[in-house]
Amino acid sequence: MSAAGRAELARRWTVAxxxxxxxxxxxxxxxxxxLDLVDELLDLVAADPFDPRPAGRAGAQLVLGNITSRLALRRTIELLGEGCRRELAERQGSVDEPKVxxxxxxxxxxxxEGVRQLTFNQQEELKKALLSAKLDAERELRVSESRxxxxxxxxxxxxxxxxxxGNFIEVNQAFTEILGYTGPELGFLTVPDLFAPEETADLALLYRHLVEEQVDRFxxxxxxxxxxxxxxxxxxxxxxLHDADGRPNGHVTMVEDLTNLHLLQGRFSHQTLHDQLTGLPNRQYLHSRLQSVLGRAxxxxxxxxxxxxxDSxxxxxDGLGHHIGDELLKTTAQRLRAAVAGHNAMVARFGSDEFAILIEDSPTPPDVPALAAxxxxxxxxxxxxxxYGVAVTASIGVVQRPAKGMVAAELLxxxxxxxxxxxxxxxxxxxxxxxAREARDRARFKLAASMPGAVESGEFSLRYEPIRWLGGRELVATExxxxxxxxxxxxxxxxxxxELAESTGLILALGRWVLKRACRDAAEWRPPEGDPPTVLATLTPYQSQDPDLVDNVRKALAEAGLAPQxxxxxxxLRAVVKEDSDAADNLRVLTDMGVTVGLDEFGRDxxxxxxxxxxxxxxxxxxRVLVQRxxxxxxxGSSVARVVASLTELAHEVGVKVIASGVDSPATLDWLTGIGVDAGQGAQLGPPRPAEAFIAVSGHSAL
Structure with missing residues (x-):
């Protein structure tokens, strides 16, 4: 939140x-x-790692400023909740309700705690006044009695x-308001009569200890x-209380009503551990339950x-509206509960459209296929x-293991x-x-997760593979x-x-880095004779549909001083012809800019x-699969060879040249040349080389 926004929040808080x-x-x-408290709390809710405990000091500071009423607390909670949600939305793009x-x-x-401490201080002051009144009764009876x-x-x-x-001698008005009894009605009761049944024994023991062990207070x-x-x-x-001779003769019982605060804390606790929409336990609650189950397994x-x-x-x-989606999520929660009604199970919502089911041990563990069905x-x-009659299906990942020795985080x-x-x-x-598959997947995810740091530390480098005409072996481009x-x-x-970058969503960032470096390398190629070679980059479907692709290409060319040609x-090809895809629009705009665009994966269909x-x-x-086969x-005479030859002929009929990758054997090179494939790349046409190797390259031709 901006400084002005925080100042406005502090102003509203002051008024409240x-x-x-x-x-x-x-x-x-x-x-x-x-304002100082606003800065501290908003920075705290957006911190990573998140630790809410320092917020307790801020709550205590309100009490030190004599802000102790329930209304002030309620208004404070409402304003701070609004401010925290706005801070998270502006910083992180979403609101993390459990954090708030x-x-x-x-x-x-x-x-x-601040109110409790204040109460304690007031109690001490009151006790001093009571003792002073008793000790100075003869000397200042009227003054002490008045105080x-x-x-x-x-x-x-x-x-x-x-x-x-325990017989009541005197009570003040606040005591009668808290318990609902009038003074005369309390005359027929004793202090223990007001205790909750389950608390009576413990409290009676504490009262006895005051007399028997001469404890001053509890x-x-x-x-x-x-x-x-x-x-x-x-x-x-x-x-x-003591008489003039110092013998115990009574009790002073002070009661602070914490009911509203108890209910507020209970509501906070429930919101922290439950999903607000469906009422199901959330991830945190299920994790705690899972730890408990595993701990006693x-x-x-x-x-x-x-x-x-x-699914979907x-x-x-998007089609019918979020209000219908929310109602469907509520129905889904009920039906998941119904599906596991015969088991000792907990259904939880992890967020958005994700749910979890924890089934503890029963005489017969659930049959997984039957449960999924x-x-x-x-x-x-x-x-x-x-x-509208709406319904969904679910994709389900199931772990069914002996519980003893397992760790909750690992199971999740x-x-x-x-x-x-x-x-x-x-x-x-x-x-x-x-x-076994989990071990492979974990290794792959670990490798993918370390990619950003590897790019930053210089572990990534670029190499360039020649693409040559199959007829005269002249250089067409370098991929x-x-x-x-x-x-x-x-x-x-x-x-x-x-593949790793695609699986983590890093492909766009990696693609921008590769594009900038490749354009910069190509701009430095200055062969002694002829034109410098063209650089070629193959995009993934995700990159091809990126709405920022054209802008990224334009920036890379401008920063390197490289001509679009x-x-x-x-x-x-599958990305370009896909319905509602930005790839086809990107292709046309890039072509208009002067960038030559080709298609990959030809022959899948x-x-x-x-x-x-x-x-x-x-x-x-x-x-690539066609050439490999x-x-x-x-x-x-093979079916694959006939398909490759037919597709080559059909591509030429519509005026498009054909390139083959993986040209790794002399026989493959000769056969592809014979059926009219225009260009290729592979071991027979030159290995990938660093950028420096192309500074002396000449004889470049354009498609």
Whole structure:
């Protein structure tokens, strides 16, 4: 939040508490103090790692400023909640409700502790006044009586004076208001009659200790019972009274009503551990429950953990509206509960359209296939909302393991990895955790997660593979390839790096880095004769559809001082012809800029050539699998060879040149040349080389 926004929040806070409580400060002083607290709390809620505990000190500071009323606390919580959500939205792009709730809970707890300390101080002052009144009775009886009476009558805390048997001698108005009894009605009761049944024994023991062990006082949180049989959560402070000879002769019981604060803290606690929309436990609650279950697990106990993701839920949200999506999520929560009603199970919502089911050990662990089928059977039953019959299916990752010795975090991660694997195989699928596959996936994810640091530390480098005419072997272009010099695994090739970047979403950032470096390298190529070679970059489907692709290309060319004609891009054909894709628009704009664009993965679909005349491209590259299946000694009579030859002829008929990669054997080179393939790349046409190797290259030709 900006400085102006924080100042406005502090101003509103000042107005709110000034009208709810007397504050012995000028408005400017109070506003400055509250601005300091706003800065501290907003920085705290957005901190990483997040630790809400310092917020308790801020709550205690309010009490030090004499801001102690319930109305001031309520208004403070509302304003701080609004400010925290706005801070998170501006800093992180989303609101983390558990963070906000935890911060406000700590703040309220600090406020309560401050009030408790203030109460304690007031109690001490009151006791001193009572003792002074007794000791100075003969000398200052009227003054002491007046002082005691003022404190006793005006105090916001309930005060009761009783004899050692618990009979009430005198109570103040606050005491009667808290418990709901009138003074005369209390005359027929004793102090223990007000204790909650489950608290009676412990409190009676504490009262006896005051007399038997000559303890001056005790304090405790407890529960009393009002006249209407309602629970009164209270902070109790009890002191022993003595007669003129110093013998115990009664008690002073002071009661602070904590009911509202207790309910507020309970609400905060529930919100922290439950999803507000569905009422289901959230991830934090399930994690705690899982830790508890694993902590008490015995030999042979089986635990089942399901991680679910609703398939195509965004279709309903975007197509029919979020209000229908929210109602469907509520229905989903109910149906998941119904699907596991026969088990000792907890259903939780992890957020958005993700749910989890924890099934503890039972006489017979659930049959996973039957459980998955039952879940999807429940979910596919249409729910009618606003006249629409909607339903969803779920992809389910399942971990079913012996519970003893397992770790909660590891189980959750295993279920998440299994879900990711299941989602890759289609909709409404389920899968069991596979330890061997999980180890491979974890190694791959670990490798992918370390890529940004590797790029920053210079472990990535670029190499350039020649693309040559098959007829005369002249250089057509150089394709930029990225290589990772991994300190433990050794060199990782281009295709491996691309796959890892695609799996983590790093491909756009990596692509921008490669594009800038490649343009800069190409701008430095100054051969002794002829034109410098053109640099070519092959894009992934994700890169091809990037709305910022054209702008990134324009910036890379401008920063390097490279002409657009010196850059070539290659897009996957499947991305360009996909409906509602930005790839086709990017292709046309880039062509208008002067960048030559070709298509990759040609031949996956035999009808690919039908789309070529409508696209402003000059060349296509065969799908790598087609060339690989030709083998080192292509058989002209094989089905693959006939397909490659036919596609080459069809591409030429629509005016598009054909390129083949993986030209690694002399026989493959000769056969591809013979059927009219225009250009190629591979071991037979030159290995990838560093940028410096192309400074002396000449004889460049354009497609």
């Amino acid at each position: 508490v000034s009208t709810a409580a007397y504050v012995p400060l000028s408005r400017e002083q109070l506003e400055q103090q509250l 709730t935890a911060l406000l809970a700590e703040f309220a707890a600090g406020f309560a 005691f009476r003022e404190l006793f009558t005006a105090s916001a805390m309930g005060i009761a004076i009783s004899d050692l048997d 304090r405790c949180r407890t529960r009393l019972v009002s006249k209407e049989a309602d629970s009164v959560f209270a902070y109790l402070a009890v002191s022993l 015995e030999d042979g106990q089986i635990i089942t953990l399901c991680h679910l993701d609703l 839920f965004t279709v309903i949200n 039952r879940i999807n059977e429940e979910l596919t039953e249409p729910t009618y909302l606003d006249g 991660r295993a279920a998440d990895l299994t879900l990711h694997r299941v989602k890759a195989s289609g909709k409404a699928q389920w899968g069991l955790f596979d330890p 930029v390839l990225v290589e990772w010099a991994h300190p433990e695994l050794g060199p990782l090739p281009h295709q491996k790096c691309v 010196r850059l070539r891009l290659r897009m996957p 035999f009808t690919d050539f039908v789309r070529l005349p409508t696209l402003p491209v000059y060349a296509v590259r065969f799908d 030709l083998g080192e000694e292509p058989d002209p």
